[in-house]
Amino acid sequence: MPTHYNGTQEEILALDSYIKLSRAADSINSRLSNSPSMQELTISQFGVLEALVHLGPLCQNVLGSKILKSNSNMTTVIDNLEKRGLVKRERNSEDRRMITIHLTKEGKEIIETVLPQHVAAIKSQFEVLTQEEQIQLGNLLRKLGRQG
Template sequence: MGTHYQGTKAETDALNAYIKLMRAAESVTARAHSLLPKEITLSQFGVLEALLHRGPLCQTELAGKLLKSGGNITLIVDNLEKAGLVTRERDKEDRRFITVSLTPKGRAFIEELFPKVAASITHEFSALSPAEQFTLGWLCKKSAPPVPRPSSQPPDASGLPIAPSSPPLYFKFKA
């Protein structure tokens, strides 16, 4: 289903692409979410996955990786801590810095669950060739560059990262 908006061609093209992107994302996300135990949210799964693959992280890093606010990541980590899946430790030199780590229970939980979710996502994307998967990832990154986060460094002229204007040339596309 496309847009019913009667705007310019550029507007309807953009809205139709957005609708297709969101429907695909919602569909894949819903199937991945169905694999999670009912007491675990996708955001909690994201925190556990980040800690499994990146090791202990501070809450600010987790918020940035999951595109969550500081307040939201605090709530997510609170609930994971109550479930005994993560621990927090304040830095002794800078008490503002809180490191989040998996507990043995949390590690066992995510190590069992992650392969199932990864297999589901791999299955969902098997309809696309490896080159198509790469192109989809490239297009998503190009169309939605990361939102700049406040920092002490002044932004460049645009304040946004520059996306390449075309995909790498080493991929050949079939019609």
């Protein structure tokens, strides 16, 4: 994150935007994951539970793509959720390469408690912006994310 670069005006503007983007994302994520409402869930664990409660039982590689995390990490994420009794693995009997992940009753309860709090936390983070501004921001960010 170059903070002392002598360059053209275009370069400096882009650098500045990049630094602000990184800082904003980092600080929002850190505020969210340190929030007590997260119940000791990591962002990945949260994402898995959230996907399961809305989409039903899923196999690992689908879960991986839903939460935008690497598939090789799903093994650990699910290991840890399983240790806490929040999900259950079941080897698919038709295609034995797949393992289907199911929410347990405890997992369902946790995510149904945590999710609304998490959403409220996000909403409160974004309340420094008006709705207009949030829409504006979303449009700018979409361009950057697409392929920029």
